[in-house]
Amino acid sequence: MNKKILVVDDEPELLKMIEDILFSEGFFQVYTAPDCKKAMELAKTQPVALFLLDINLPDGNGFMLYQEIRKFSQAPVIFLTARGEPEDKIRGLGLGADDYIVKPFLAKELVLRIKALLRRTYGTVSAEMCFSAGESKVDLENAAVIKDGREIPLRAKELILIKKLWENRNKIVTNDALCMAAWGDDYYGHENNLMVQIRHLREKIEEDPSRPAHIITLKGLGYKLVNVNE
């Protein structure tokens, strides 16, 4: 799972309920907001994968909020609405929203719709192919790092290594394990090669490649990818 979901609704009980439902389904990163203002703050600072927006909000409406969000995010949006009239539905969908759910709804319906949308949008509900490392964003699917707004391509070996590190983030990965991932089980070349590749990765990802904050060395043990977030 591991996809951040932002829920905006002014009913605290409903908010809590949705949070519980999603948590029990493995969506551990659920953010909630009671109004547009709070929602925008969160949306701008967090990489949200999906939005659940109530249409009636104390300081505006979901449609307005939707248009604000679209200015910086392409993530799918589901509207929550107490009204069930076709006109409303279309108004939401016409804007480009991806779905809507009429209150009251069944827990299962909510979960299934969210999963369906995440699957459609990101190809999968689980495996995360993007992460941020401080200022940089790493896109494993597209073999690219975005740093200072610039897109720097990753090369084949670099991609294999950073993938391995990401899969084992916050854990030590031995030099052997990294070499095996990149060069196969029967690699006995100079281990120094690995260090050169690590250097290249650091140059692309780290602020200061010589003082790495993400790909850290554990002398005699291996490397570890830290301070990274989905």
Add this chain to the structure above:
Amino acid sequence: MNKKILVVDDEPELLKMIEDILFSEGFFQVYTAPDCKKAMELAKTQPVALFLLDINLPDGNGFMLYQEIRKFSQAPVIFLTARGEPEDKIRGLGLGADDYIVKPFLAKELVLRIKALLRRTYGTVSAEMCFSAGESKVDLENAAVIKDGREIPLRAKELILIKKLWENRNKIVTNDALCMAAWGDDYYGHENNLMVQIRHLREKIEEDPSRPAHIITLKGLGYKLVNVNE
């Protein structure tokens, strides 16, 4: 447009109505079937981009049909249902269906839902059969590039390849994926052929074909279409 849609419903008037709605929206390839048997025949012989399935059919039900379809197609499915009970909706969505529409529905709602799903699934709907790449404009529908006011025709293979790249713009497309798109799953010709075709495309699209700004190479990974806009 150019996306084939298969509609399965046993009410001939509804079938006709949907066909008309979609045709007027530019979906020129709409197939209709009154029952499961006919639907399967069509589904197996035609490359369908989206399915609209009624739940009640004379020789079975939409859910059954859905499971049959899923055996060979990943295209999105929208259920049409006269019943509005949550259980039914979930049953449909639980299977993996992407949406459902409760009859009676508004023409506009149908169209918007179809477009939303096509956009999600294929990254693009109809209108995006044209795009610009710097100075050049590529018209996929008419298989032509407009460069310096001149219209340069695209050839068959070139068209397939640029389409594939456009559908996956800003993403890596492996050489394998490109070869498969152009020459089928069982192509064992010289892979160099692909590069020749890429060269031709670059000559037609790029300012300086030897320093491509749009069709870029990711050595060992594939090609990527970048800096393009609808």
Add this chain to the structure above:
DNA sequence: AAAAAATTTAAGGTTAAATTAAGGATCTTT
């Protein structure tokens, strides 16, 4: 302070991709 481990840089080798041109297909026209 010496030894060990990791870093760093740049040059050389390797391999994937680019390039060019010619020979086959295929489609059109007569």
Add this chain to the structure above:
DNA sequence: AAAGATCCTTAATTTAACCTTAAATTTTTT
């Protein structure tokens, strides 16, 4: 059915990106 044009594929060569190696340097550990 033959000629001509267009398009596609193959092949041989060149280019350039990438990977590896090595040697000098720095950092960490003993």
